[in-house]
Amino acid sequence: MIRLASFNVNSVRKRAPHILRFLARQQPDLLFLQELKCRTEEFPGVELAASGYQFRAVGQPGGRNGVAVLARIPFEVVSEALPGDDADSQARFIEVKAAGIHAAGIYLPNGNSGGDEGYLYKLTWMERLRRLAQARLDAFTPLAILGDFNVCPAAQDLAPGTLPPTDALVRPETRAAWRALEHLGLTDALRALHPLPERIYTYWDYGSAFERNAGLRIDHALLSAELAERLEACTVDVDPRAEEQPSDHTPVLIDLAD
DNA sequence: ATGACCGTGGCACACGGA
Numbered sequence: 001m002i003r004l005a006s007f008n009v010n011s012v013r014k015r016a017p018h019i020l021r022f023l024a025r026q027q028p029d030l031l032f033l034q035e036l037k038c039r040t041e042e043f044p045g046v047e048l049a050a051s052g053y054q055f056r057a058v059g060q061p062g063g064r065n066g067v068a069v070l071a072r073i074p075f076e077v078v079s080e081a082l083p084g085d086d087a088d089s090q091a092r093f094i095e096v097k098a099a100g101i102h103a104a105g106i107y108l109p110n111g112n113s114g115g116d117e118g119y120l121y122k123l124t125w126m127e128r129l130r131r132l133a134q135a136r137l138d139a140f141t142p143l144a145i146l147g148d149f150n151v152c153p154a155a156q157d158l159a160p161g162t163l164p165p166t167d168a169l170v171r172p173e174t175r176a177a178w179r180a181l182e183h184l185g186l187t188d189a190l191r192a193l194h195p196l197p198e199r200i201y202t203y204w205d206y207g208s209a210f211e212r213n214a215g216l217r218i219d220h221a222l223l224s225a226e227l228a229e230r231l232e233a234c235t236v237d238v239d240p241r242a243e244e245q246p247s248d249h250t251p252v253l254i255d256l257a258d
Numbered sequence: 259a260t261g262a263c264c265g266t267g268g269c270a271c272a273c274g275g276a
Contacts, residue, residue, distance in 0.1 A: 010264075010275085011264090011265055011266080014265075035265095035275085037266065038266095062266080063266035064274070064275095110275060110276060111276095112274085112276065113275080152276095167276075169276060203276070205262095205275095205276070206262090206263035207262045208261095208262065209262095209263095218276075245264095248263085248275085
């Protein structure tokens with residue numbers, strides 16, 4: 001069995017203790033992190049490597065974005081940038097090869113800032129991701145995409161009244177771009193095992209949202225067909241969200257049979 | 259009925275987040 005996980009940590013330097021506790025408890029083979037909010041050289045790799053994990057971080061200046069992978073199995077980095085835009089300097093993508101599969105960790109643009117241009121960047125990014133997935137599927141490469149997609153795929157993926165219908169996380173164009181990914185043949189791992197109308201969230205705003213369960217499901221795992229057939233479990237671990245000084249997100253995990 | 263926070267850079271508060 002191989003276990004993959006994704007965790008938007010909202011500053012990796014603030015959340016190193018939470019990450020270490022998560023690793024000790026769940027022992028994922030690969031853990032993808034999003035929103036490092038630090039430069040590559042500021043990644044607390046020494047601290048995290050003490051748990052026996054190797055790592056690769058992709059940070060950027062300015063305290064925004066940033067993705068990383070932690071691994072307790074051998075891996076090689078395939079790419080540190082999503083193809084399709086030479087001008088894209090935002091650290092939002094890492095793809096690795098491990099245990100015979102390709103796994104991508106993504107931090108998809110939120111799309112609510114920067115006006116029309118910001119939202120177009122999100123939609124363009126989603127189309128670039130679709131093309132990358134298409135290329136992997138065309139080559140019969142087993143593919144898993146995990147991360148913060150910043151998309152609520154369906155109405156049941158957000159608590160009523162949490163977001164206005166104009167929000168970039170729920171706009172019809174956003175959901176259409178998500179469906180375009182699914183229509184490639186990718187499976188939404190959580191919904192494959194926990195179909196609607198079960199309500200499961202991965203994000204709660206700071207304040208009282210967690211205690212009211214006013215959440216969103218925006219962290220996902222998409223699987224190519226051969227990996228979907230191996231899917232044994234997909235869970236959201238809510239424990240880190242209940243800890244002191246938590247991230248506003250909590251991890252998603254998938255277990256794949258050998 | 260409504261609002262409620264947090265992290266970063268940098269040292270006041272704007273900006274992004276979702």
